[in-house]
Amino acid sequence: MITRVNKQEEISLSEKHLSLEEAKQEVLAMVNKGENYRSIAKIPFKVNGVVRRFNISTISDWKKEKDKTISAKNEGSMVSKAFQLFEDKKGPIQCVIELNIQP
Numbered sequence: 001m002i003t004r005v006n007k008q009e010e011i012s013l014s015e016k017h018l019s020l021e022e023a024k025q026e027v028l029a030m031v032n033k034g035e036n037y038r039s040i041a042k043i044p045f046k047v048n049g050v051v052r053r054f055n056i057s058t059i060s061d062w063k064k065e066k067d068k069t070i071s072a073k074n075e076g077s078m079v080s081k082a083f084q085l086f087e088d089k090k091g092p093i094q095c096v097i098e099l100n101i102q103p
Contacts (some may be wrong), residue, residue, distance in 0.1 A: 023047050024062055027054060031063055 018026065023045045029038050037056045044051045078099060085095045096103050 017046050017049065020047050023052070023054070023089060027059055028066055033061065 014034050026045065026087060027040055030043075040059055041053060042043070044053055046052075070078045078101070081099060082095050090098070091101075
């Protein structure tokens, strides 16, 4: 589902005074809602007193960075689950099956 940002929302977003990190979080929230990159790139954000628009590659980089962080967290929990299974005297084959990972 794609949500369109109307002119009123654009104006309200551009009137907020944000830090770069806050603007990044706003952009990522819009991406998570299903807004496409092109429409987000058209929205002005007031970052540290300067009106900025973020290009599609910047938005994409932020999304990849966020996904990479989430993936790293999930991978860390996968490792701890594997150690827990080994501690519970499960063999490597049982661990692979339970964790649903490639051997």
